[in-house]
Amino acid sequence: MSVVLDRNWDLRVSAPLRVDTIEGGGEEGGRITGANGVEQELPEFDPGAPPPFKLADIRAAIPKHCWVKDPWKSMSYVLRDVIVVLGLAAAAAYFNNWLVWPLYWAAQGTMFWGLFVLGYDCGHESFSNNPKLNSVVGHLLHSSILVPYHGWRISHRTLHQNHGHVENDESWHPLSEKIYKSLDLATHILGFTIPFPMLAYPFYLWSRSPGKSGSHFHPDSDLFVPNERKDVITSTICWTAMAALLVGLGFVMGPIQLLKLYVIPYWIFVMWLDLVTYLHQHGHEDKLPWYRGQEWSYLRGGLTTLDRDYGWINNIHHDIRTHVIHHLFPQIPHYHLIEAVSSTLLYSS
Numbered sequence: 001m002s003v004v005l006d007r008n009w010d011l012r013v014s015a016p017l018r019v020d021t022i023e024g025g026g027e028e029g030g031r032i033t034g035a036n037g038v039e040q041e042l043p044e045f046d047p048g049a050p051p052p053f054k055l056a057d058i059r060a061a062i063p064k065h066c067w068v069k070d071p072w073k074s075m076s077y078v079l080r081d082v083i084v085v086l087g088l089a090a091a092a093a094y095f096n097n098w099l100v101w102p103l104y105w106a107a108q109g110t111m112f113w114g115l116f117v118l119g120y121d122c123g124h125e126s127f128s129n130n131p132k133l134n135s136v137v138g139h140l141l142h143s144s145i146l147v148p149y150h151g152w153r154i155s156h157r158t159l160h161q162n163h164g165h166v167e168n169d170e171s172w173h174p175l176s177e178k179i180y181k182s183l184d185l186a187t188h189i190l191g192f193t194i195p196f197p198m199l200a201y202p203f204y205l206w207s208r209s210p211g212k213s214g215s216h217f218h219p220d221s222d223l224f225v226p227n228e229r230k231d232v233i234t235s236t237i238c239w240t241a242m243a244a245l246l247v248g249l250g251f252v253m254g255p256i257q258l259l260k261l262y263v264i265p266y267w268i269f270v271m272w273l274d275l276v277t278y279l280h281q282h283g284h285e286d287k288l289p290w291y292r293g294q295e296w297s298y299l300r301g302g303l304t305t306l307d308r309d310y311g312w313i314n315n316i317h318h319d320i321r322t323h324v325i326h327h328l329f330p331q332i333p334h335y336h337l338i339e340a341v342s343s344t345l346l347y348s349s
């Protein structure tokens with residue numbers, strides 16, 4: 001039986017249809033005008049019923065060029081972000097002014113999140129068709145912001161493969177009452193009391209979500225299978241090298257300067273990551289359903305995410321807001337996501 005937290009959930013999906021306009025929606029359905037000009041009623045959304053289309057229908061609606069990965073274009077985004085990150089750090093160090101530092105922290109933390117999203121493309125192999133290039137760039141980007149590239153890549157793949165499954169999903173999933181009550185006080189406070197969940201990512205990397213075991217740094221963790229050991233060790237070594245570099249920088253420039261230039265922006269990045277992933281998995285008034293057993297499918301799980309709009313920050317975030325289409329087809333490069341969404345008119349809000 002599907003777990004529906006709130007029936008008032010609004011997901012307007014019209015992928016297999018050539019839809020020009022949609023009016024209304026939600027529990028009352030709404031009206032659509034097809035490419036043939038004929039108006040028809042949208043069926044009332046029932047989260048307990050299987051989607052009236054297949055994954056292949058959505059795939060077929062996406063233009064062929066949206067699947068093409070352009071390594072030069074991907075690299076141009078890396079270059080852009082690295083130049084901005086170095087420029088911001090140089091400017092902040094130059095002015096070294098208490099009016100400038102808070103602006104720098106907000107801007108640089110947001111840029112670190114941009115670097116994360118580009119590394120995310122590498123992890124999904126949507127950066128290029130060259131696994132070596134994906135791995136090298138992914139390691140450089142993610143290590144620079146203290147993310148173990150392969151460790152997180154592998155657990156994120158598990159998340160895609162189990163998304164929306166009440167027991168098997170990897171993060172932000174509901175807990176059973178039994179597990180919730182068995183958690184210690186520290187986990188209760190850190191996991192469920194604002195603002196601590198907004199700072200959860202490094203702790204999640206270290207020891208996963210409440211109720212799950214294993215670590216993203218440990219090759220023998222139950223997150224990984226034996227042939228992934230080498231990859232996990234490589235990324236943990238890269239992470240350690242970055243941590244050592246930061247300690248060295250702390251000695252060279254002093255711990256306060258390191259705190260101002262790197263540590264505070266790092267925590268702003270963590271807040272972005274936790275905020276964005278939370279917003280994509282949770283509605284405010286419109287709750288998302290969770291499935292289990294036979295009712296769960298890759299398509300249903302992928303559809304139980306939400307797109308969000310971050311306004312002028314969308315471009316800096318490399319359009320990570322287009323989350324539904326990304327969950328269904330993570331191999332689409334970030335710079336084609338908007339077109340892929342509009343071509344399928346797959347829309348949730």
Ligand SMILES: [Zn+2]
Pocket residue numbers: 124156160326330
């Ligand atoms: Zn993903």
